[in-house]
Amino acid sequence: MAKKVVIIGASGHGKVVADIVIQSGDQVVGFLDDNPNLGKDFIGFPVLGKIDQFHNYEEYWFVVAIGNALIREKIVTQLYGIRWYTAIHPAATVSDIGVFIGEGTVIMANAVINAGSFIGKHCIINTGAVVEHDNRIEDFVHVSVGVKLAGTVHIGKRTWIGIGASVSNNLSICFDCMIGAGAVIVNNIEEPGTYVGVPAKRKNVNEDTIFS
Numbered sequence: 001m002a003k004k005v006v007i008i009g010a011s012g013h014g015k016v017v018a019d020i021v022i023q024s025g026d027q028v029v030g031f032l033d034d035n036p037n038l039g040k041d042f043i044g045f046p047v048l049g050k051i052d053q054f055h056n057y058e059e060y061w062f063v064v065a066i067g068n069a070l071i072r073e074k075i076v077t078q079l080y081g082i083r084w085y086t087a088i089h090p091a092a093t094v095s096d097i098g099v100f101i102g103e104g105t106v107i108m109a110n111a112v113i114n115a116g117s118f119i120g121k122h123c124i125i126n127t128g129a130v131v132e133h134d135n136r137i138e139d140f141v142h143v144s145v146g147v148k149l150a151g152t153v154h155i156g157k158r159t160w161i162g163i164g165a166s167v168s169n170n171l172s173i174c175f176d177c178m179i180g181a182g183a184v185i186v187n188n189i190e191e192p193g194t195y196v197g198v199p200a201k202r203k204n205v206n207e208d209t210i211f212s
């Protein structure tokens, strides 16, 4: 039976999540969003109200479509007693061998999740990203468009791997990192921070602009 889904976050990412819900044969009930400038509908679906009105829709499934990991985590913590929808695009390739995907995670078109990989809760595995075998991806991680994670990689909680970055096999990246667009990771990363370049090095940037 089709699931009826409320999407939190009426944004570009929310549009893509709505598309996955529909392509999966499920139904979009509407969006919850705190933006006061939104009209009555967003991409043809009702804007149902602010996020704190979630309890009016408790009979439905929920997914948080907000890219920022800290905000995603905060919202998930505030919403109690609801069911989380896991959005997997039908054109994603997910191995049947030993893969676990946590609730509320979004896996976009042409992403590949290979055998033995564990993906935590409320992650985003973006369009065309490759998660090779035996990865462990903790909660609230965002693996951006076209990222390549080689085999047996560990990504810590809330870390964001930027578009087109690559991580070599058997490496670990700790929690709360930003890996810049196109970076190549060839060593373990043990301290939270921003890492850019080939091979990637730590760079001091204003992290408020990244994580806010």
Ligand SMILES: CC(C)(COP(=O)(O)OP(=O)(O)OC[C@H]1O[C@@H](n2cnc3c(N)ncnc32)[C@H](O)[C@@H]1OP(=O)(O)O)[C@@H](O)C(=O)NCCC(=O)NCCS
Pocket: 126, 144, 145, 161, 162, 163, 178, 179, 180, 181, 182, 183, 194, 196, 197, 203, 205, 206, 207, 209, 210
């Ligand atoms: C790393 C990043 C977060 C830094 O953003 P920022 O704080 O706004 O940084 P700035 O653009 O002010 O750049 C600061 C410095 O870092 C350098 N830099 C920024 N991003 C870089 C990258 N990806 N690779 C190499 N150098 C980079 C800039 O050239 C600049 O160098 P300088 O100090 O020598 O002039 C951002 O550039 C990035 O890569 N974002 C990824 C976005 C993404 O993947 N989106 C996908 C969504 S699916």
